[in-house]
Amino acid sequence: MEQTVNIKVKLNILEPNVGMKFSKTMEQYRLACNYVSEYLFNNNFPLNKNEVQKVIYNTIREKFNLKSQMAISCIRSVIARYKTVKTQMARRPYNYQDQNTGEWYREVRDLTWLHKPISFNRPQVDLQRNRDWSYLSSGQLSINTLDGRVKVDPICRGFNQYLDGTWKFGLAKLLKSSGKWYLHISATKEVTDFDKQAVKHVVGIDRGLRFLVTSYDEQGKTAFFDGQAIMRKRAKYQKLRAILQAKGTKSAKRRLKKLSGRENRWISDVNHCLSKTLVQKYGANTLFVLENLNGVSFERTDLPKALRNQNKSWAFYQLEQFLTYKAHLNNSEVVEVSAKYTSQRCPKCGVIKKDNRNHEKHEYHCDNCGYRSNDDRIGAMNIQLLGTQYISGQEQPKFELATNA
Incomplete structure (x- = not known):
């Protein structure tokens, strides 16, 4: 290809x-x-x-x-x-509620x-x-x-x-x-087409805010890429942007334009370095497995107001693009899997329960088998499992919520 x-x-x-x-x-x-x-x-x-x-x-x-x-x-x-705008609009349908019946339509x-x-x-x-x-x-x-x-x-x-x-x-x-x-x-x-039979590593990648990336491989090894410094720097950009917007002068608007370009270049550099690190860490013949984040919101109501907007707007899709082309150049591949229940499922016993995850402590504790771990690591483990199922032949692996007969 x-x-x-x-x-x-x-x-x-x-x-x-x-x-x-x-x-x-x-x-x-x-x-x-x-x-x-x-x-x-x-x-x-x-x-x-x-x-x-x-x-x-x-x-x-x-x-x-x-x-x-x-x-x-x-x-x-x-x-x-x-054509690009047409595709983007199709991916984001208009949702509205009927004022008489209360029903939602798309x-x-x-x-x-x-x-x-x-x-x-x-x-x-x-x-x-x-x-x-x-x-x-x-x-x-x-x-x-x-x-x-x-x-x-x-x-x-x-x-x-x-x-x-x-x-x-x-x-x-x-x-x-x-x-x-x-x-x-x-x-x-x-470049050489990716061969599932030659896969050496299957790496589950959970993207977030506290940790930009949490990776988990087939050997049970976890790597965390801290996002705290990123969040603080974005907060500084947002504060400066708010000050300039309040002034509203021509010079302030020129400064805003330069500030926007500088921030975008910095974000791109972070994503470039992060994707390069992942590709170099795991080497060739690696399957990187990501969640499909379409429709997933990263808005955090538990954070100060000054931090909320900049957190939910991190360029996760850009990171995926960079990782994809770097992986292809290194004889590796990137696939997306369903994000359903990846943060609610216990990777040991398979029980899916939303209350098992404690957002404040960033911890997952299964009340069925007692397994306890970092919640971002739990997500990466479940994503890695879906990647393993993909290698085994399931084209669209996903977790299903068990129903009582």
Whole structure:
């Protein structure tokens, strides 16, 4: 199978006119994206690239002076964004209660629920490999603009590892962040398909707040990755954000924007380091088993108000994404299992009882067999068991609550 990664390359811009060419190209591309977005919104969301291209391709080229490939990339990018939003809306149906009967109903949402076209506010441009950008033998990057091609030097640690002939470069995105220019390059590599028969380790991973990750393997070994320092730092970000929002000045808003970018980069770095540590710890031929957290809330009412919002918004899905692609590059795999009863089930006797878990003490104590352990560890143990069942042939293993006959 193929595994794709996104390489973030900083560009060394020495001549001011190069930055001006980039800015002009990105702004015209942004305006073209908004034009395509309005067309989709006003024409009942046609998401077939070829059909849309037949109608507005020439208009885009004439109106925004885009190169031929850039015009095609613009249409493709906007349609891809709408498809992503469509998927996200379908996953989050609208729940409402009938005021007369009191019954709850669920309605699946689609793109018609949008009140206005998707807006493209950040200047950027998508570049096609060998058409709009290329890597030269001199080590420079050749990038196409509306005013011709320019050559720039890339600055990226470890970039040479992608030049060994096993990686295939694809689409790249040119953007500017904090006054610096970057090229985000998509690279694809053919990796070996995961073989269940060759599995050496089955690792259950419980994600949470007190411990970002608690892992449990087939040998009965547990590893805790503390999240207390993360929570404290996020609380500081939230406090500073509240102060700036209360001011409401232009300078405060600029500071908020920078603060948001800094926090997002820090969160990504934490998740990168955590996923890398897990992959290196267990090695190749490992099955990492995670809970499916769709619909699961991490809101904690037992915490101070200042800590609640930042706790329930940690990027757990991002951690899963990072762990997945790193696992694939290391001949390993990540699977999701049902989260039902994983924190309520005793891993020794199998009894499922919600009251056995003490949230305040972070302890699970089974009143049936007497087994006692950390509640996050209990979750990881049950998840690991579901992973073992998956290896044995159950495609969707899950725990069921026993019913009395």
